[in-house]
Each structure stands twice: as structure tokens, then as C-alpha cells.
Amino acid sequence: MTPTTASAQRARPTTARKREEILKAAIETFGSKGSTNGTLADIAEQVGMTHAGVLHHFGSKQKLLLEVLSYRDKTDVEELTDQHIPGGPELFLHLVRTAFANARRPGIVQVFTVLSSESVTNGHAAHSYFLERYQVLRADVRDAFEVLCAQEGVTDREAIDKASASILAVMDGLQLQWLLEPTAVDLGEASEFAITAIVHEVLRPGQPLSSYARGES
Amino acid sequence: MTPTTASAQRARPTTARKREEILKAAIETFGSKGSTNGTLADIAEQVGMTHAGVLHHFGSKQKLLLEVLSYRDKTDVEELTDQHIPGGPELFLHLVRTAFANARRPGIVQVFTVLSSESVTNGHAAHSYFLERYQVLRADVRDAFEVLCAQEGVTDREAIDKASASILAVMDGLQLQWLLEPTAVDLGEASEFAITAIVHEVLRPGQPLSSYARGES
DNA sequence: CCTGGCTAACTTACTTGTCAGTAAGTGCGC
DNA sequence: GCGCACTTACTGACAAGTAAGTTAGCCAGG
Numbered sequence: 480m481t482p483t484t485a486s487a488q489r490a491r492p493t494t495a496r497k498r499e500e501i502l503k504a505a506i507e508t509f510g511s512k513g514s515t516n517g518t519l520a521d522i523a524e525q526v527g528m529t530h531a532g533v534l535h536h537f538g539s540k541q542k543l544l545l546e547v548l549s550y551r552d553k554t555d556v557e558e559l560t561d562q563h564i565p566g567g568p569e570l571f572l573h574l575v576r577t578a579f580a581n582a583r584r585p586g587i588v589q590v591f592t593v594l595s596s597e598s599v600t601n602g603h604a605a606h607s608y609f610l611e612r613y614q615v616l617r618a619d620v621r622d623a624f625e626v627l628c629a630q631e632g633v634t635d636r637e638a639i640d641k642a643s644a645s646i647l648a649v650m651d652g653l654q655l656q657w658l659l660e661p662t663a664v665d666l667g668e669a670s671e672f673a674i675t676a677i678v679h680e681v682l683r684p685g686q687p688l689s690s691y692a693r694g695e696s
Numbered sequence: 697m698t699p700t701t702a703s704a705q706r707a708r709p710t711t712a713r714k715r716e717e718i719l720k721a722a723i724e725t726f727g728s729k730g731s732t733n734g735t736l737a738d739i740a741e742q743v744g745m746t747h748a749g750v751l752h753h754f755g756s757k758q759k760l761l762l763e764v765l766s767y768r769d770k771t772d773v774e775e776l777t778d779q780h781i782p783g784g785p786e787l788f789l790h791l792v793r794t795a796f797a798n799a800r801r802p803g804i805v806q807v808f809t810v811l812s813s814e815s816v817t818n819g820h821a822a823h824s825y826f827l828e829r830y831q832v833l834r835a836d837v838r839d840a841f842e843v844l845c846a847q848e849g850v851t852d853r854e855a856i857d858k859a860s861a862s863i864l865a866v867m868d869g870l871q872l873q874w875l876l877e878p879t880a881v882d883l884g885e886a887s888e889f890a891i892t893a894i895v896h897e898v899l900r901p902g903q904p905l906s907s908y909a910r911g912e913s
Numbered sequence: 914c915c916t917g918g919c920t921a922a923c924t925t926a927c928t929t930g931t932c933a934g935t936a937a938g939t940g941c942g943c
Numbered sequence: 944g945c946g947c948a949c950t951t952a953c954t955g956a957c958a959a960g961t962a963a964g965t966t967a968g969c970c971a972g973g
């Protein structure tokens with residue numbers, strides 16, 4: 480068995496544990512302060528060492544940040560009993576479940592909300608991470624739609640594209656509102672409602688919005 | 697005639713113009729670097745002065761930031777011919793039009809995307825700004841839904857609440873994806889699709905998601 | 914006994930905000 | 944219409960704080 484990260488020969492058995500401790504502290508810190516305002520010293524303090532110690536493990540703040548992001552992905556998948564993200568219509572249920580689960584971990588949600596938006600700026604460290612992330616996720620949702628549409632005898636490539644982006648979008652947007660005011664939005668319920676709405680619209684498109692404004696029912 | 701801003705006697709006629717120049721530079725800078733990474737010196741350079749000059753006009757970075765936010769709101773409303781945001785079902789059309797309009801101004805969209813997420817962190821300068829903003833916007837959408845629902849003979853308070861948050865959420869979320877990869881998402885089209893979907897779901901709720909996974913149509 | 918894990922002590926690089934000073938206005942009395 | 948009093952719009956220098964990263968070296972486990 481090759482070690483997790485190829486080159487590094489991590490002698491001490493406590494090392495891996497310490498790294499994970501730092502990673503968790505980093506999630507906590509980046510989540511509550513953002514990646515620019517959260518400092519290495521903040522993180523180091525949480526695990527009882529100096530910021531130089533953190534750098535010893537991760538080399539630079541940027542590397543730590545990227546490891547935080549992939550760490551979440553890793554643990555996310557581990558949560559699934561079968562260790563893989565379901566496809567087809569099951570995916571939509573999985574997304575809803577994820578939304579409910581997220582309502583129990585504001586810290587991680589906050590890291591992602593803050594970092595994904597930060598990543599939009601010029602040459603942010605995590606720019607390509609998020610770019611690829613959304614590409615992959617949209618493709619996953621698209622695939623699920625294709626299975627479902629075949630099942631229901633519907634085909635509308637354009638609708639599927641718009642719906643795929645929209646589903647991810649509502650989830651993100653609701654997280655933002657929920658983080659700002661947790662009591663104002665029920666993250667799980669609202670996500671479920673919106674995802675259901677979008678799925679329905681793909682399967683059975685209704686009349687255009689403008690007809691309501693004109694008073695037609 | 698009382699002067700525009702009560703106390704302040706802004707003698708020089710060029711002052712207002714310069715302030716606006718700074719404001720626009722700040723939008724540019726905060727948009728491309730975020731409010732934490734964008735410095736007063738960056739902004740000052742764009743308008744050909746020193747950072748101290750900027751502080752002379754706005755007092756502090758925080759005040760400048762808040763003025764940037766309300767400046768956008770002000771110019772936003774000015775765009776509307778009738779100078780006020782429409783209510784009732786018209787609001788949904790207005791939101792869709794806004795989404796299409798936003799696709800033409802990535803700069804401003806980026807400021808809002810970046811700042812709204814930043815504002816989620818601990819004691820961010822713009823935290824309460826965005827908190828209140830979403831409260832107001834959700835209430836506006838809720839009102840529109842109530843008019844529409846009365847018109848269509850539907851009542852579901854819970855659905856309306858979830859839908860109101862969801863509509864704002866999709867718009868924000870789509871902006872994020874669009875900023876990351878403008879070619880991957882059509883901001884206007886996708887927003888229209890999602891908003892329509894959510895409105896339909898309130899008016900005519902469909903079967904639960906789980907039924908599709910079970911293969912029932 | 915050597916290497917990994919860590920710290921102390923810096924260095925370097927910024928950033929915001931303050932301050933004093935200056936040049937160019939503005940408006941007023943005359 | 945002119946000069947004087949006063950204000951505005953800055954600049955340049957600097958204080959104070961904070962962050963990332965570097966280096967030398969100590970200590971303990973394997």
C-alpha cells in the first residue's frame with residue numbers, strides 16, 4: 480500500500496492525526512473569518528502550536544486552504560454508506576439529504592460559501608478548484624436528469640442545462656441566506672421545495688410567467 | 697431649498713463628481729479583489745490620488761464600503777422608469793429582467809456576490825446591510841406571491857416562504873456560477889427558468905421527489 | 914543518533930488611519 | 944473688482960498593527 484500522499488515519509492504516527500487536527504481547525508477558522516481574514520496564528524492557536532508549526536505541516540497558507548477544500552470533499556463522500564454519489568433520480572434525493580445534513584454543520588457550509596465567492600476574484604488560489612467543482616456537479620445533475628427524463632418520456636436538453644445549474648444555485652443561495660439569519664430560512668425544507676420545483680418544471684413545463692401578470696390563469 | 701445632504705456644505709462643484717469617481721473605482725476594486733483584499737491605495741491609484749485623499753472623502757474604508765453598496769441600490773432603482781419596484785406578479789418579471797440586465801454588468805454582480813458572502817463572517821462591516829437586504833427582498837417576494845396566489849385561488853403560507861427565499865437564492869447562486877464561467881451558464885435564461893419553476897410549484901404543487909426515484913410517474 | 918516536529922525570533926511586506934502642511938478654491942466686506 | 948478670511952482637497956510621511964514566511968536550533972522517538 481502506497482502512503483496517502485506519495486512522496487512524504489511521515490515517520491511519527493501522531494503526524495497524520497495532528498495534520499487532521501490542523502485541518503479541522505482551519506475549517507473552523509476559515510469558516511468563521513474567511514480565508515483572507517483567518518490567520519495561520521488563529522489556526523495554530525486552536526491546536527496548541529505556533530503558526531510556524533502549521534507551516535511545517537502544510538508549507539504555505541494556500542496549500543493548507545486547498546487541502547481544506549479537498550478534505551471536505553473526501554469526508555463528504557465517506558459519509559455515504561456505499562462510498563459513491565448516486566446517479567439517476569436518486570441524486571436529487573441525495574442533494575436534499577445533503578441540504579438537511581448541512582443545516583447541522585454551519586462551519587463547513589460557511590467555509591464553502593465564503594471561499595466559493597472569494598474564488599471568483601482575480602487569481603484566487605481556489606478559483607480553478609471551484610470552477611471544476613461546478614463543472615463536475617452540473618454534469619452529475621445533468622446525467623441524473625437524463626435518466627429521469629428518459630424514464631418519464633421527456634427530452635429538453637436546454638431545460639436540463641438550465642435546471643442543473645439552477646439546482647446547485649438554489650442550494651448555494653439558500654446557504655447564504657441561512658448563514659446570515661438561520662431562523663429566517665429552513666435550509667433543508669427550502670432546498671427540497673426548490674429542487675422539487677425545478678425537477679417538475681423539467682418534466683412538465685408550465686405556462687410562461689408573463690401570463691400570470693396578464694391575469695390569465 | 698434645503699441642500700441635498702443636510703449638514704455638509706460641499707463647496708467645490710467638482711467634489712460630487714470626484715466622489716462618484718472614487719465610488720466607481722471602489723466598485724471595480726472590491727469587485728475584482730474583494731473588500732478585504734482591495735486596498736484604499738488600489739482605489740486611490742485608479743482615480744489618481746493617494747489613499748489619504750480617498751479617506752478625506754469617505755472617512756474610513758468601512759464607510760466607503762457601505763456607500764458602495766447603497767450606491768448600487770440607488771442606481772438600480774434609477775433604472776426603473778417609474779422609480780419604484782413593482783409589486784404583485786409583475787415583480788417576478790422584474791426579477792427576470794434584472795437577471796438579464798445583470799448579465800451585462802459583471803462588475804457590479806461580482807461586488808455583490810463577493811461582498812454578500814464575505815458579510816457572512818463574524819463582524820463584517822456589511823453584515824447587517826445584507827441581513828436587512830434579504831429580509832426586505834424576501835418580504836417583497838412574499839407580497840408578490842400573496843397577490844398572485846389570491847388571484848389564482850391558492851394559499852400555502854409555508855410554500856410561499858420557502859419559495860421567496862428560493863427565488864432570491866437561485867438568482868444569487870446562478871450569478872456565482874456565471875461569474876466563475878460565463879459561458880457555462882446563461883444568467884438570464886437560467887434565472888427565468890428557475891423562477892418560473894418555483895412560481896409554478898407554489899401555484900400547482902406536484903408529487904414528491906421520492907416518487908420519481910421509485911419509478912412512479 | 915539522526916530525523917521529524919516544533920518553537921523562538923526575526924524579517925519583509927503591507928494596510929489602515931492620523932497628522933501636519935500646502936495649494937487652490939469660495940465668498941464676503943468693501 | 945480686490946483682497947482677506949476661511950475651507951476644501953489633497954499630499955507625504957509616519958505610527959501602529961498584522962500577516963506570511965524563513966532560519967536556526969532544541970528535543971524526543973524510533
